[in-house]
Structure formats: structure tokens, C-alpha cells
Amino acid sequence: xxxxxxxxxxxxxxxxxxxxxxxxxxxxxxxxxxxxxxxxxxxxxxxxxxxxxxxxxxxxxxxxxxxxxxxxxxxxxxxxxxxxxxxxxxxxxxxxxxxxxxxxxxxxxxxxxxxxxxxxxxxxxxxxxxxxxxxxxxxxxxxxxxxxxxxxxxxxxxxxxxxxxxxxxxxxxxxxxxxxxxxxxxxxxxxxxxxxxxxxxxxxxxxxxxxxxxxxxxxxxxxxxxxxxxxxxxxxxxxxxxxxxxxxxxxxxxxxxxxxxxxxxxxxxxxxxxxxxxxxxxxxxxxxxxxxxxxxxxxxxxxxxxxxxxxxxxxxxxxxxxxxxxxxxxxxxxxxxxxxxxxxxxxxxxxxxxxxxxxxxxxxxxxxxxx
Amino acid sequence: xxxxxxxxxxxxxxxxxxxxxxxxxxxxxxxxxxxxxxxxxxxxxxxxxxxxxxxxxxxxxxxxxxxxxxxxxxxxxxxxxxxxxxxxxxxxxxxxxxxxxxxxxxxxxxxxxxxxxxxxxxxxxxxxxxxxxxxxxxxxxxxxxxxxxxxxxxxxxxxxxxxxxxxxxxxxxxxxxxxxxxxxxxxxxxxxxxxxxxxxxxxxxxxxxxxxxxxxxxxxxxxxxxxxxxxxxxxxxxxxxxxxxxxxxxxxxxxxxxxxxxxxxxxxxxxxxxxxxxxxxxxxxxxxxxxxxxxxxxxxxxxxxxxxxxxxxxxxxxxxxxxxxxxxxxxxxxxxxxxxxxxxxxxxxxxxxxxxxxxxxxxxxxxxxxxxxxxxxxxxxxxxxxxxxxxxxxxxxxxxxxxxxxxxxxxxxxxxxxxxxxxxxxxxxxxxxxxxxxxxxxxxxxxxxxxxxxxxxxxxxxxxxxxxxxxxxxxxxxxxxxxxxxxxxxxxxxxxxxxxxxxxxxxxxxxxxxxxxxxxxxxxxxxxxxxxxxxxxxxxxxxxxxxxxxxxxxxxxxxxxxxxxxxxxxxxxxxxxxxxxxxxxxxxxxxxxxxxxxxxxxxxxxxxxxxxxx
Ligand SMILES: Nc1ncnc2c1ncn2[C@@H]1O[C@H](COP(=O)(O)OP(=O)(O)OP(=O)(O)O)[C@@H](O)[C@H]1O
Ligand SMILES: [Mg+2]
Numbered sequence: 001x002x003x004x005x006x007x008x009x010x011x012x013x014x015x016x017x018x019x020x021x022x023x024x025x026x027x028x029x030x031x032x033x034x035x036x037x038x039x040x041x042x043x044x045x046x047x048x049x050x051x052x053x054x055x056x057x058x059x060x061x062x063x064x065x066x067x068x069x070x071x072x073x074x075x076x077x078x079x080x081x082x083x084x085x086x087x088x089x090x091x092x093x094x095x096x097x098x099x100x101x102x103x104x105x106x107x108x109x110x111x112x113x114x115x116x117x118x119x120x121x122x123x124x125x126x127x128x129x130x131x132x133x134x135x136x137x138x139x140x141x142x143x144x145x146x147x148x149x150x151x152x153x154x155x156x157x158x159x160x161x162x163x164x165x166x167x168x169x170x171x172x173x174x175x176x177x178x179x180x181x182x183x184x185x186x187x188x189x190x191x192x193x194x195x196x197x198x199x200x201x202x203x204x205x206x207x208x209x210x211x212x213x214x215x216x217x218x219x220x221x222x223x224x225x226x227x228x229x230x231x232x233x234x235x236x237x238x239x240x241x242x243x244x245x246x247x248x249x250x251x252x253x254x255x256x257x258x259x260x261x262x263x264x265x266x267x268x269x270x271x272x273x274x275x276x277x278x279x280x281x282x283x284x285x286x287x288x289x290x291x292x293x294x295x296x297x298x299x300x301x302x303x304x305x306x307x308x309x310x311x312x313x314x315x316x317x318x319x320x321x322x323x324x325x326x327x328x329x330x331x332x333x334x335x336x337x338x339x340x341x342x343x344x345x346x347x348x349x350x351x352x353x354x355x356x357x358x359x360x361x362x363x364x365x366x367x368x369x370x371x
Numbered sequence: 372x373x374x375x376x377x378x379x380x381x382x383x384x385x386x387x388x389x390x391x392x393x394x395x396x397x398x399x400x401x402x403x404x405x406x407x408x409x410x411x412x413x414x415x416x417x418x419x420x421x422x423x424x425x426x427x428x429x430x431x432x433x434x435x436x437x438x439x440x441x442x443x444x445x446x447x448x449x450x451x452x453x454x455x456x457x458x459x460x461x462x463x464x465x466x467x468x469x470x471x472x473x474x475x476x477x478x479x480x481x482x483x484x485x486x487x488x489x490x491x492x493x494x495x496x497x498x499x500x501x502x503x504x505x506x507x508x509x510x511x512x513x514x515x516x517x518x519x520x521x522x523x524x525x526x527x528x529x530x531x532x533x534x535x536x537x538x539x540x541x542x543x544x545x546x547x548x549x550x551x552x553x554x555x556x557x558x559x560x561x562x563x564x565x566x567x568x569x570x571x572x573x574x575x576x577x578x579x580x581x582x583x584x585x586x587x588x589x590x591x592x593x594x595x596x597x598x599x600x601x602x603x604x605x606x607x608x609x610x611x612x613x614x615x616x617x618x619x620x621x622x623x624x625x626x627x628x629x630x631x632x633x634x635x636x637x638x639x640x641x642x643x644x645x646x647x648x649x650x651x652x653x654x655x656x657x658x659x660x661x662x663x664x665x666x667x668x669x670x671x672x673x674x675x676x677x678x679x680x681x682x683x684x685x686x687x688x689x690x691x692x693x694x695x696x697x698x699x700x701x702x703x704x705x706x707x708x709x710x711x712x713x714x715x716x717x718x719x720x721x722x723x724x725x726x727x728x729x730x731x732x733x734x735x736x737x738x739x740x741x742x743x744x745x746x747x748x749x750x751x752x753x754x755x756x757x758x759x760x761x762x763x764x765x766x767x768x769x770x771x772x773x774x775x776x777x778x779x780x781x782x783x784x785x786x787x788x789x790x791x792x793x794x795x796x797x798x799x800x801x802x803x804x805x806x807x808x809x810x811x812x813x814x815x816x817x818x819x820x821x822x823x824x825x826x827x828x829x830x831x832x833x834x835x836x837x838x839x840x841x842x843x844x845x846x847x848x849x850x851x852x853x854x855x856x857x858x859x860x861x862x863x864x865x866x867x868x869x870x871x872x873x874x875x876x877x878x879x880x881x882x883x884x885x886x887x888x889x890x891x892x893x894x895x896x897x898x899x900x901x902x903x904x905x906x907x908x909x910x911x912x913x914x915x916x917x918x919x920x921x922x923x924x925x926x927x928x929x930x931x932x933x934x935x936x937x938x939x940x941x942x943x944x945x946x947x948x949x950x951x952x953x954x955x956x957x958x959x960x961x962x963x964x965x966x967x968x969x970x971x972x973x974x975x976x977x978x979x980x981x982x983x984x985x
Contacts, residue, residue: 149624149895172844172893241846275944276825277889279840297951320842320889346845367889368841368873 001037001065001090007081007099009057010088013044014075016055016229019201021071022048029113032068033075035088035095036111037061042088046071047115051198054117055229066111069095077104118232120223124186125214130206133213136167136178137199139330139360144196145171152193155236157243158222159191160184168243174323175243175346175363176330182357187217193240194222198233205229247363248346251339253312255284256352259336261306262289263328269293270321272302279367280321285314293321317343318369327362344368398480401539402429402528403548405481409523410556411471412478413437414563416521419579422566428542429549430528438520441493444500448512450489451504453479471640478523483507484535485528491521506531543862547855547908550574551631554590554853555641558634558668561586567854574854575880582608583668587619591666592851592881598622600712602669602704610639610670616701618669620708623655624895626663628902628928629909633664637671637678642689650698654705658714660932669701797942803933805942813973815966818937818945820958822892822930825948827959829890830870830922839871841886842893848884849877850897856904857882863907863921870925872900891929899928923959 014033022030025048034045043056067090077097078086087098090108097104137156145153150172157168165183169176202224206213214225224231266280273280273293283290290305317340328336333351340347349362399405406429413421416439426432442450456475481487482504492499499517503510529536539545546569557565557577564579580586583605588596599619609615618636635647651667652659659665679690691697709715797807805816833839852860857880860867867874871888887896906924931937937945949955949964958964 147894149898170845172846173842175845246845276829276948277840277842279889297948318840344843363845365843365845368843368886 001035001067002062002088003037003042003059004062004085004087005042005057005059007078007083007086009059010086011078011081013042013055013057014078016205017044017046017053018071018075019204020046020048020051020053029068029109030115031071032109032114033071034066034068034111034114035090036066037064037088039064045114045117047117049115050195050234051201052115052117052232053201053229054232057228065090067093067095067108068111068114069106069108074106077106118219118221120216120230120232121218122214122216122225124218125216125225126183126185127212127214128183128185130209130211130213132180132183133215134203134206136165136180137203139178140167140169140176141196141199142326142330143169143171143174143176143362145169147171151236152238152240155193155195156199157191157193157240158185158188160186160188168240170241170243170363173320173365174327175246176327176360177243177247177362178358178360180358185215185217191238191240192217192222193236193238195233195236198222198224198231202226202231205231246346247361248339248341248348250341251348252341253284253310253315253339255289255308255310255312255338256335257289257306257308257338259328259331259334259351262336263325265289265291265304265306266321266324266328269302269304270325272298272300273321277367278321279318279369280324281316281318281369283314283316284308284310284312286310315340315343316369317347318367319364320367323364327364330360330362398476399484400535401548402433402545403552405429405433405485405525405528406435406549407552407556408472408477408481409433409435409525410553412523413439413521414556414560415470415472416440418520418563420564420566423549423553423568425546425549425567425569427570428545430536430539430542430545432524432526433528434522434524436520436522438518441499441520442491443493443496444502444512444514447489447491447500447502448509451478451482451487451502451509479507481525484532485530486526488524488526489521490515490517490524492517492519494519543858544908546858550853550855552641555634558583558586558590559636559639559641559670574858583610583618583670587668590853594849594851595621595625598625600708600714602708603711611672613672613674615672616669616704618667620651620654620667620669620705621665622712622714623658623663623665624898626659626665626898627905628663629905630664631905632666634667635669635671637673637689638675639670640680640689641687643687644689644691646691646694646698647701650701651705653698654702655709656706656715658709660934671697795939797939797946799937799942801934802936805937805946807946811970813968815968816946816949817933817958817962817964817966818935818942819930819933820962820964821945821949821955823926823958823960824952824955824964825926825945826890826930827922827926828952828954830888830925831918833871833888834866834869834918834922838869840889841871841873842889843873843886844884848897849881850884850901852880852882852901852904854880855908856880856901859904859907863904866921867900867903870921874900888925888929891925892931892935894935896929902928919959926959 017033021033025031027049030048032046034043036043036045037059038061040058040061041056042059042061043054045052045054047053074095081097081099081102084100087096089096089098091105093108093110095106095108097106140156144156147153153170153172155169157166159166159168160183163182163184165180165185167176167178205226209226209229214223216223216225220235221232222235224233269291270278270280270293272295274295274297279293281292283292287307287310288305289308289310290303292301292303294301327349331349331351333353335352337350337352338347339350343366346363346365349364350360354360398408402425406423410421410423413435416437418437418439420438422436424432424434453476456473478487478489483506487504488501489504490499490501498514500512501515501517502512529539550567553565553567557563561580561583564577566576567574575590577586577589580589587599591599598621600621601619602617604615605617605619608617610617630648633648633651635642635644647669648664651665651669652661655665673691677692706715797805799818800806800815803818805814805818805821807814807816829839860874860882864874871886871890872884873886875883875885877883884896884900887893891899903921903924906928907921931941956964
């Protein structure tokens with residue numbers, strides 16, 4: 001293997017795949033990046049066995065070949081090289097990196113030991129606006145559960161029926177649902193569960209991604225095609241809980257208030273909440289929301305209120321303040337809406353209006369008040 | 372002199388009823404022992420269906436009906452005579468025992484400490500016979516009409532041995548011993564139907580099953596069935612083949628705090644064995660916490676001459692001739708089942724097996740258990756004993772985690788930080804300890820013990836003064852309880868409610884969890900609840916103080932575990948809460964929470980004997 005490429009190009013390529021290289025791994029070869037030189041392109045691959053990335057760039061190839069190199073060390077070295085062309089040569093199991101005046105050698109592992117990547121069939125690929133997908137991911141990913149005993153909740157449900165793409169995430173206490181119409185992703189009518197890790201990487205990578213990305217679902221994998229970079233992730237086995245069933249359709253009470261005022265209120269009052277339960281009590285009255293919290297450990301308590309537009313009987317209800325804050329941050333309009341019926345069932349939090357083709361809402365379960 | 376030297380002989384041969392009473396002390400300890408002996412007799416008689424009626428935990432009544440071969444009138448009388456058995460013809464047979472009984476001791480022993488009525492009929496006769504024994508003495512034999520088979524009715528157990536009666540636990544806890552025991556026999560003899568009722572209420576009814584699998588479903592329900600992992604060859608089910616080891620183990624998430632469902636059978640006889648338990652554990656590697664026991668049903672078929680069952684009066688222990696061969700055999704089978712079930716990977720088994728295979732690992736097939744990433748993390752941090760990445764970030768190469776945090780896409784911080792202090796004050800070590808450097812010492816806080824203490828104090832308060840806060844759930848969880856657990860739940864649901872659990876009856880022996888205490892670690896609340904019920908069943912740790920027992924049990928099972936990765940905020944919360952506790956040095960069971968490494972101790976390791984500065 002031998003090729004020449006500019007330092008800047010090489011650096012951007014390495015940095016892209018480095019994200020996937022596991023910090024620690026029982027399988028030593030996974031700490032490595034696989035380099036492949038073929039015809040007129042260099043490819044780099046990395047995987048942690050859950051997510052795999054392949055990225056490629058044009059280069060001046062002298063000899064074809066492949067080898068793996070320790071990812072972090074290689075990346076550090078490339079980043080520090082002076083500007084100019086770099087010549088990479090594979091000699092036995094070592095790689096030689098030649099800059100204008102320097103020569104570095106790093107021992108690698110044979111490419112045979114690297115996990116094989118699946119062949120991807122792009123015939124069913126759909127193109128989707130990058131910002132749309134990113135927006136949907138960021139509105140749902142925060143609700144993903146961390147409870148490993150409930151694997152299905154450890155990912156985001158993606159489902160596409162009749163041109164409506166839905167993403168849902170829940171940790172059993174809060175739930176986020178985002179919908180976008182006018183999209184036609186094939187093969188996920190029944191829904192698949194995508195682990196968040198790959199989606200996080202995607203959100204990072206997509207900073208300089210093309211306006212549209214390609215999506216393919218194939219054989220238990222989701223493939224994201226960002227032109228020169230392909231991100232593959234395994235999917236999580238279902239079944240996903242029946243989320244439609246828990247979204248209340250009718251409400252007897254509706255509160256409309258200023259989102260930022262509400263955020264500030266909850267932040268202030270929750271400083272004095274129990275620091276494990278984060279319990280905060282909200283009283284929805286005719287013209288105001290009153291928030292209260294008590295922390296017996298420090299002998300502290302707080303009470304404050306903001307104005308609100310409310311329809312319904314007065315209601316007292318407890319919540320985990322952190323969940324409220326997290327959800328409220330994703331409400332996009334200045335006014336937020338909160339709808340509910342009783343103090344023991346899910347409340348729906350929503351923005352006052354939605355952009356065309358898009359819809360979303362959040363659920364939060366109460367933290368029943370201690371008596 | 373107080374001694375009389377009268378003309379009566381002082382030494383006499385113990386009369387038979389007395390001998391029986393003494394022997395009964397060994398065999399018949401409690402109601403469950405009576406049930407055990409009678410069930411074994413019914414199984415020995417070839418019964419296809421056994422039904423058991425109980426009252427007051429068996430203390431008032433134990434009645435067992437079977438449809439086995441039955442007894443003739445004269446045999447019925449003999450059966451209650453000591454050392455009368457149809458099962459051992461000559462001494463040689465002691466080394467070839469295939470039946471459960473062989474001593475001819477059980478019936479006379481039972482009859483010496485209770486009122487017993489026995490009714491039996493063989494199929495060759497049109498009518499049966501009935502006999503009553505009171506305090507060991509036969510009161511009469513008469514003909515009676517009855518179906519083929521045998522009924523033994525034992526009432527007022529230990530009426531004549533008040534001391535024995537005193538040692539018994541509450542009827543509830545005696546009942547749960549009986550249901551445990553019968554369930555074991557029902558697993559071991561899945562082709563036989565078992566029915567059991569208590570105070571007129573049917574507890575369970577297992578119809579005869581063709582396959583072990585069906586019996587397991589009958590007992591555990593279908594919810595958890597995919598967590599039962601078969602040992603190789605179990606599906607074909609040659610349970611009668613000498614040398615076979617077949618059955619099911621379970622995914623580690625099923626593990627319980629008591630070993631009563633970790634069942635081993637040798638020739639269909641439930642037995643206990645430290646060796647087998649150790650082999651089972653070895654097979655789970657690091658997937659099983661040392662204080663937990665996975666439910667299992669493992670059947671060993673061993674030639675009678677290769678075992679000795681005559682070691683323990685209750686026959687619950689057994690001696691193997693080839694114990695040293697059995698250990699690695701069982702361990703391998705368990706590993707195999709866990710691998711097929713996706714719990715163990717080749718990687719996690721052994722460091723030298725962990726070398727990559729030459730032809731590369733297929734990515735697309737890499738469909739493992741979902742706890743893969745967590746497992747590798749944990750292993751590595753344990754083996755290398757290194758600090759977690761929090762402390763590791765080197766100046767030159769920012770680690771992936773810190774990158775993500777900078778970009779603000781760290782999904783798992785999910786929760787907003789309580790205050791935006793940028794400086795890190797504590798780290799996690801081995802995923803089990805929170806390390807906090809102070810001015811002149813370094814604190815190691817055991818995360819589990821600490822959280823346990825916090826929860827314990829919160830629970831004590833909630834039990835005392837009303838009710839804890841409940842985080843309600845969008846997706847309530849239903850769990851199938853065993854009859855014993857269900858009875859306990861029924862009795863304690865009010866207490867659970869005070870702790871902050873929200874549970875309700877859900878048909879049969881199932882309950883629905885719709886809310887959990889807000890303080891508890893919300894991972895797998897159903898297993899925590901189960902373990903709490905198991906502890907209640909045992910009667911609790913602090914005999915004098917039931918609230919304390921409940922709070923301790925709740926704290927123990929609801930606390931975060933060792934080996935669990937913590938977010939920075941979680942560490943801070945534990946730290947702050949711990950020092951707000953009344954007692955922060957010891958967990959409710961008396962184990963230490965904090966260890967301290969002083970600067971002098973560290974300096975000493977470097978042979979530096981610097982005077983203490985301030
Ligand atoms: N349910 C039954 N059906 C038919 N025969 C029975 C039944 N129960 C007992 N017997 C007969 O009575 C005998 C005595 O029973 P007992 O339980 O006292 O002794 P065992 O079973 O032979 O030995 P062990 O003391 O080890 O249990 C048995 O050997 C058997 O012949
Ligand atoms: Mg017997």
C-alpha cells in the first residue's frame with residue numbers, strides 16, 4: 001500500500017472515523033483504524049461492533065493494499081504534521097508516514113483481523129433533508145431510557161407509514177414523539193428501534209454533511225449515507241411498547257404560558273427541591289402557576305409563581321423538575337401548552353403551533369406527592 | 372435419698388411410639404416436611420395427579436390425595452409400622468435406590484406427632500379401607516368406598532409436642548415453605564399434575580405436562596419465558612438417559628436474592644449441593660452478582676450406584692462419586708446456554724479466549740445481548756483497576772466523551788446539571804466506588820452501601836410518617852408472582868404503598884406496578900419488588916423491628932448496584948445526600964460505606980516520611 005494525500009484531507013478523514021474508535025475494547029484490533037487504498041481512493045474504516053463507519057477521499061494511489069493502525073496515535077500524529085503532502089506506505093505490518101522532512105513508523109495489525117463490514121444494497125435508498133432528520137433526532141433523543149433491562153427503550157423508534165415518518169423515545173416517565181410528513185422511508189412500516197449512539201455521531205458529523213442524506217434499512221441495520229461517509233448501526237430488537245395507547249386524546253384542563261418564564265420558574269424553585277427526587281409541586285389556578293419545593297435535608301423551601309392562561313378546575317400536581325426542564329427546552333414556540341385531566345395521569349406538553357408538515361408533543365408522568 | 376430403689380425395673384426397651392416420636396424429630400421438623408414425605412410417597416406410588424389441601428399453613432390440616440397404586444387394608448396398617456417399607460427388599464438395595472422413599476420411617480413418624488387418617492384403594496378391589504392413628508396408636512381399620520389411590524389426612528400437627536410447635540414460624544411463612552417445596556417437586560416431576568389449595572382457596576393447579584418447558588410456563592407465566600435458557604439437548608428431552616444433564620437456567624436479570632428457585636434434581640429428586648451451585652456460578656462468570664441466585668431447573672441423571680442419598684435424614688443432600696467431573700461439565704453447559712442466549716460472548720469468557728479469530732469478526736452477525744458495551748467497560752475497568760475516563764482525559768487527545776459534552780449532544784446527561792460547576796470534584800473507580808480527594812485524605816465511598824443508607828433513612832421516614840413520593844409510569848409493568856410471593860404482596864401492599872410503590876392486582880397471581888418510589892434506582896423495578904417480597908417471606912432481618920426490616924430490604928434492592936456506571940450528577944447527589952444522613956459510616960446491614968486513604972499512607976508507599984504539613 002502506498003499513496004499520497006494532503007495533510008488537511010488526511011486529517012479530516014481520520015478525525016471523522018476516529019469518533020467511532022472505542023476508547024477501550026477487549027478486542028485490540030477495534031482500537032485501530034483500517035486503511036484501504038484502492039484505484040483512486042483511500043478508505044478508512046472503524047467500528048465498535050455496534051456502529052461502523054467508512055469514509056473515503058480521493059488520493060494519488062501508487063500501490064493498492066490495506067492495513068490497520070492504532071487509531072488515536074495515528075490521528076494525533078496526522079493532526080500535528082506540517083501542511084503539505086503526506087506519503088503513506090505499508091511495509092509489512094508497519095505503516096510509514098512521510099511528511100516533507102519527517103518520517104514516522106507505526107506498527108499495525110493485519111487487515112484480515114479487522115471485522116468484516118456488511119455489503120450494502122443502496123437500491124431502496126431514500127434521500128432526506130439533513131436538517132429535518134437532525135431536528136427530529138434532537139427532539140426525541142433526550143427521552144431515551146438508560147435502563148439496560150429494557151433494551152427496546154434504549155433506542156429511538158423510527159416508523160414510516162404512508163409518507164409520515166415518526167420518531168418516538170421514552171424512558172417510561174417521559175415520552176417524546178416527533179412526526180414529519182411527506183417522507184417515504186421504505187421497510188419500516190412496522191417500526192425499528194435505532195440505538196442513540198450512531199445518531200449522536202451523525203449529529204456531530206452532519207455539521208459538514210450534504211443538504212440531503214441517504215437512508216437505507218437493511219438486514220437489522222440502519223445505514224446513513226453522507227456522500228463520502230457511510231455510517232451503519234445495528235438495530236435493537238423490539239417490541240416497542242404501544243406508545244399511541246398512552247397518549248391522552250382528551251383533556252379537561254389546558255394551561256398556556258410563556259415558556260421562558262416557566263423554565264426560569266422551575267429552575268429557581270427546584271434549587272430547593274429534594275436533590276434525589278427533584279420533586280416540585282405545581283398548582284394550576286385561575287391566573288397563575290404556583291411552584292413549590294421543599295428540601296428537608298437542608299431545611300429549605302421555595303414558592304414562586306408566574307402568570308398563565310388556564311381553563312379548568314384548580315389542580316395540584318407533582319413532577320420531577322429535571323424532566324420538566326428537559327422537555328420545555330424542546331418546545332419551539334414562545335408559548336407552551338400543557339394539557340391534562342387528573343393529577344395522576346400523563347400530561348401533554350406541546351408548543352402552541354407547529355411548522356407545516358411537522359408535529360411533535362411530549363408526555364410527562366406525575367411524581368405523586370408525598371403525603 | 373430421693374432415688375427410689377423400689378422393685379420396678381428402671382431400664383426398659385423404649386416403646387415403639389416413643390421411638391417414633393424421637394425419630395420424628397429428625398424427619399418431621401415442620402409442616403413442609405410432612406408435605407415432602409407424603410408427596411414423595413405419592414410419586415413412588417406412580418401417581419399421575421396429586422392434590423394437596425392445607426389449612427393454617429399446614430398446622431391445622433394437610434391432606435394429600437393421589438391416584439397411584441394404592442394399598443390393601445393389611446398394608447395400610449403395616450405402612451404405619453416402623454421400618455415397614457415396600458421399597459427396599461434387601462440391604463443391597465440401599466445402593467440402588469430409585470424411589471424417593473426407602474427407610475419406612477415417614478408415615479410412623481408423622482403419625483406419632485399428629486392425628487392421621489389414611490384411606491386407600493387398589494384398582495383390583497371394589498372398595499377401599501380406612502385407618503385412623505392417634506398419637507401413634509392405630510384406632511381402627513374399616514372398609515370404605517373411595518376412588519383408586521391414597522388419601523392421607525394429617526391434622527393438628529405437633530399437638531403433642533408443644534416445644535416443636537413453638538419453633539414454627541407464622542402460618543404464612545410455613546405456607547411459603549410448602550409452596551416452594553411443592554413447586555420444586557412439580558418442576559422435578561413435570562409429568563405429574565399438582566394442585567394445591569390453602570384455607571379453601573386454590574393456590575395453583577399445574578396439569579400434567581409432556582415437556583419441562585410447559586411446566587415452567589405454568590409456574591412462571593409466559594412473560595419471562597424467553598429468559599429461560601435451555602442447556603444443550605434439553606428440547607429433545609432424554610431426561611431418563613443415564614449421564615444426561617438437561618434443563619434450564621435463566622438470564623441474570625431473573626436472579627433472586629434467595630436460592631429457593633435455584634433448583635437441582637438428581638434422578639428427579641430435588642437436592643441441594645454446594646458443588647453444583649459453585650459450578651453454576653462459575654458458568655455465569657461475572658454476569659451474576661455474588662448475592663443473587665438465578666432460577667434454574669437442572670436435571671442430572673446419575674446411576675444410583677454413583678450417588679449416596681442416605682446422608683441426610685431429609686434426603687436433601689446427596690453425595691456424588693464423581694464430583695470432580697461434574698463441576699467442569701456443568702460449568703461448560705451453563706456457559707454454552709448463556710452464549711446461545713446472548714448473555715456471554717466469546718470475548719467475555721476468558722482473557723486468552725478473547726484473542727480475535729484470524730478470519731475476522733463478522734459485523735453483521737454481531738447481534739449480542741444489548742448490555743455488550745456496558746459489559747466490556749466493566750470488565751476492563753475491573754481488570755485494569757484503572758480510573759474511569761473522567762480522570763483520564765489527556766491534554767493532547769481529548770477523549771470522545773469530552774468532545775460530546777462540549778458539543779452538547781451528550782444524550783445521557785439528559786438531565787440538567789444541578790449547578791454548573793465546571794470543576795470535577797469526584798470520580799468513579801471500578802464502577803463501584805466514588806472517589807473524592809480531600810485536603811489530607813482521599814475518600815472511597817461504596818456507591819451501593821451509600822445509596823442503601825440514603826434509601827433506608829428515607830424509607831424509615833416514609834413508613835413512619837405517611838408516604839413517600841411516587842414516580843408514576845407511562846407503561847405499567849405486570850409481573851407474574853409465585854403463589855407464595857402473591858400471598859406476601861397481598862399482606863404487605865399497604866406497606867409497599869407507603870414506601871412509594873403503586874401496585875394493584877392484575878388477575879391470577881399477577882400484579883401491576885404503575886408507580887415506583889421516586890428515590891429508587893428505576894432500573895428493573897420489578898426485580899427489586901420481587902426481591903423485597905422474597906425478603907418479607909423470610910420474615911425479615913431485624914426480628915424485633917418489622918419497619919426496620921422492610922426499610923432495609925427496600926434499601927438493599929432499590930439501591931444502585933456495584934458495577935453500575937454513574938453520571939457525574941448522580942455521584943454528586945449520592946455524596947450530598949449521604950452526608951445529610953443521620954448515620955453515614957455504616958449501611959443498614961452494618962457494612963462500611965466510607966474508606967479513607969490518608970496522605971501519610973500514600974506518602975509511606977513512596978518511602979517519603981515527610982512531617983505532616985498543614
Ligand atoms: N401414597 C401411597 N400410595 C401407595 N403406597 C404408599 C403410599 N404411601 C405409603 N405407601 C406405602 O407405605 C410404605 C411406608 O411409607 P413410608 O413413607 O413410611 O416409608 P417409605 O416411603 O418406604 O420410606 P421413607 O421413610 O424413606 O419415606 C411405603 O413403602 C409404601 O409401600
Ligand atoms: Mg416415604
